[in-house]
Amino acid sequence: MRLNILWLFLIIASLNCSASRVIDNFNRDWRYVLGDVAGAEHPDFNDSDWQHIGLPHSFSTPYFLSTDFYEGYGWYRKNFHVDRKDLEGVLSLDFDGVFQEAEIYVNGQKAGVHRGGYTGFNVDMTPFLHEGDNVVAVRVNNLWRPTLAPRGGEHVFSGGIYRKVRLVKSSPVHVAWYGVGVTTDGLKASNGKSASVNVDIELANTRAEKGEYTIKSILKSPEGNAIGECQSRVVLSGDSLTVVKQSFDNVKSPRLWHLSTPVLYSVDTKIYKGSREIDNVTTDFGFRWFEWTADRGFFLNGEHYVIKGANAHQDQAGWGDAVPDGAHRRDVAMLKEAGFNFIRGSHYPHSPAYLKACDEMGLLFWSEAPYWATAGPKDDGSWTASSYPIVEKDCEEFEQSALDQLAEMIRIHRNHPSIVVWSMCNEPFFCADGTLPGVKKLLTRMVELSHKLDPTRPAAIGGAQRPLGDNRIDFLGDIAGYNGDGGTIADFLNPGIPNFVSEYGVTATLRPGKYDPGWGDLWKDDHWRGHDWRSGQAIWCAFDHGSIFGPALGNMGIIDYFRIPKRSWYWYRNEYGGIAPPEWPVDNAPAAIAITPSSIEASTDGTDDIHLLVTLLDGEGKEVTASPDVTLEIVSGPGEFPTGRAITFSNGTDIPIIEGKAAITIRAYQQGNTVVEARSEGLPSKRISLKFKDGPEYDASRHAVSPRPYVRYVRDKGERLATFGVNSPTFASSAAAGHAAGYAADGNRHTYWQPEASDNNPSFTLDTERGLLLRDVNVEFVDGYECNPVMEASADNVTWHPVDDVKASDMRVRFLRLSFKPGATLPRLSGISVRGVL
DSSP states (O other): OHHHHHHHHHHHHHHHHHOOOEEEEOOSSEEEEESOOTTTTSTTOOOTTSEEEOSSOOTTOSBOSOSOOOOSEEEEEEEEEEOTGGGGSEEEEEESOOBSEEEEEETTEEEEEEEOSSSOEEEEOGGGOOSEEEEEEEEEEOOOOTTSSOSBOSSOOOOBOOSOEEEEEEOSEEEEEEEEEEEEESTTTTTTSEEEEEEEEEEEEOSSSOEEEEEEEEEEOTTSOEEEEEEEEEEEOTTEEEEEEEEEEEEESOOBBOSSOBOOEEEEEEEEETTEEEEEEEEEEOBOOEEEETTTEEEETTEEEOEEEEEEOOOBTBTBTOOOHHHHHHHHHHHHHTTOOEEEETTSOOOHHHHHHHHHHTOEEEEEOSOBOOSSOOOTTSTBSOSSOSSHHHHHHHHHHHHHHHHHHHHHHTTOTTEEEEEOOBOTTOOOTTOHHHHHHHHHHHHHHHHHHOTTSOEEESSOOOSOGGGOOGGGSSEEEEEGGGGTOGGGSSOSSOEEEEEEEOOOOOSSOOSSOOOGGGGGGGGGGOOTTOOEEEEEOSBOOOOTTTHHHHTOOSBOTTSOBOHHHHHHHHHHHOOOOOOOOBSOOOOEEEEEESOSEEESSSSOOEEEEEEEEOTTSOBBSOOOOEEEEEEESSOBBTTBSEEEEOTTSSSOOBTTEEEEEEBOSSBEEEEEEEEOTTSOOEEEEEEEESSOBOOTTTSOOOOOOOOOOOOOOOOOEEEEOTTOOEEESOOOTTOOGGGGGSSOTTOOBOOOTTOSSOEEEEEEEEEEEEEEEEEEEOTTOOOOOEEEEESSSSSOEEHHHHHTSOOEEEEEEEEOOOOSSOOOEEEEEEEEEO
8 A cells, every 4th residue: 555655646746747837717806996006016905895806807897888988097906826836937927918007016016017908918926926825916007108009099998907817837947928939831832732830939948057958849730630740959048038940841731721711730839858848838820821912912822812801899898898708709700600701900909819719710810000090189198199209208119119019919929820911000190290200110110020020921001091192101011901081092093012991881870770781982983892903891890899989980880889780790791691681670569588698608717708689579489679678687696797797778878779689798707507587577587597617616695796887987078179180081072183082181281182174063071980069160272262162061971961050959970061063163172170079
């Protein structure tokens, strides 16, 4: 018996000594408070009255498309245990995203700082840990910073640890954070019949002593079988980072990653000290090649594809940006189902889980750095600020911020085969007077850095439709993406470089909306049909999203904020996917409630949730348009909605039920069986059972979820009067050569729009892309034109009203149209601006 016990002890000891990297989920059991609290970094700080929450989390939860959001600080704290053996290695925290500045304290000492809200980062906690109980505290703020990208943008910028966190236990000698890069060579030359696989491995030695190690890479098939192996012996200096290069030559007949067959291979990278494995990292990748061409469009694996794309923001109803991996996967699946083959990640790096879903489902992805801006006042201090600093002392630090986040994006996402382009920006031309040279210099630096860090992918300039003339920015990169009216502006038709309509449509509508695609200006001259020289187009946008400009911009999705399709989604599913639309709801009285879950079970580690769709039915089981209030309540078991244990859908509120449908997601951090009940006055209630798994057992007495009643966040700022027009989309009945419509709104009085001489009914339209209470309109003409145009305003570009009537009403409008009488003198419009209240 003694020999058996000794033998068992030796086996356990051997397993412990050879244990490789361990990654633990770190999303459960955090404490959180909104506001800045002195001393909260100290381990003995009393946080018992803070909220008990799980990650991902947002300052704004619950959030339902309000224009305003809290700006300031929030604190997060978590207790965790460290064993003595763990202290022999390196313990770090892997964050996928914190918006936008994070200070990490471990046992009261500052362990790290990260600035930038859309890229992940790693914090080494080892020097600050001790055996037993430890405390990590994270101070987060989402304050606007003049030196931090982005300085502005058309979204909301809520703070929080809004993506997942992992505790990583590794050897003192290990593969660095996202330290493996895999590329394939020779696919195009061999027409996909063979390729070499190159593996760059960055190794970190945190010991003071140098040592000799064996680095082994194992190439694995999609089924997980080893099909190749190579190894190197290296001497690593103390406290060093070292790059080791390995390759698998002449891999025969690889199965290509394709839209219809998204096949993934992998490389296992292992580090050995003698015969003992001390680290192991798996990296997925795909065999594929692609080309963006200036005259023939886009090719994947030698096959021509018209890009059928959609822009996508990350936020969802109730939770805002704090969306788990499983919900991102559902978003990708909805676009795949509708027949889209391309997603533009608007306008920042999306989570690794989002890209993993694209890899596995077969969608191409445009990954964008968080350098963008929007219309509105260009003064510092708000999210409409100039894309480039207006104070000289801020320029160097701001440029470094944009470059750092670009580099982080590329490092994190470089192995995803779905990514076929790195985008530097979106609409950076929304900048203050005199800063355009800085914009162009920064874009040039970003393109150069992109080429250096990843020579295998092109660098794009997204939203490159302004300025016009000699200051164009579309030629600064390898690919130009044109938004809005850029898809039809003469200067950008067949521009001689690879190009793409990165945004079209821009149609705001509540569900259900119209059964049509909303091509927007692409209707003009049939541009929606495409051109040989254009790679394709992406609709703005896939999903409703939060916006600093409110619903006039936030409701432009083909799927609503609650992830219920609008009728335009069904149009695309029919046109692109060949799936006929369903029968629309009927105007019958409701008789029953149905609850449709996306799944009946989910994990409890903060990476998953369940989408619940509520539908009202008539006596024959048909969907109805009637929309009485419906309440969902968790009557037993673990789980929470963004509002707590219950949520009510009511038409005309921010949490609506429309055409007899409503939806929300439920998540849990403890395991158990959950019962959710739907109730509506006068209808029989409906219950559904769900299972949450792989977590601590739910105990109602210890895991109570407090109500989080929704109140729309409103800042006390009074009437927000702003001026719009410069660099906004413009459309005209015609344009004389050299005098495109965009010149009327470029901020330059020396350029102007002029219709063609043959145009008998000249008209000019400005799209502010905002829902405004109109206060004033200012137009300027080149000297010599005296005829006053007829000025009208519209909310939808369909129904028009005289401007004077609109100014005297509480009507919100988006479009302004000038109509001119035929005459001998052609109008030469050199400036236009609109003042209104957001």
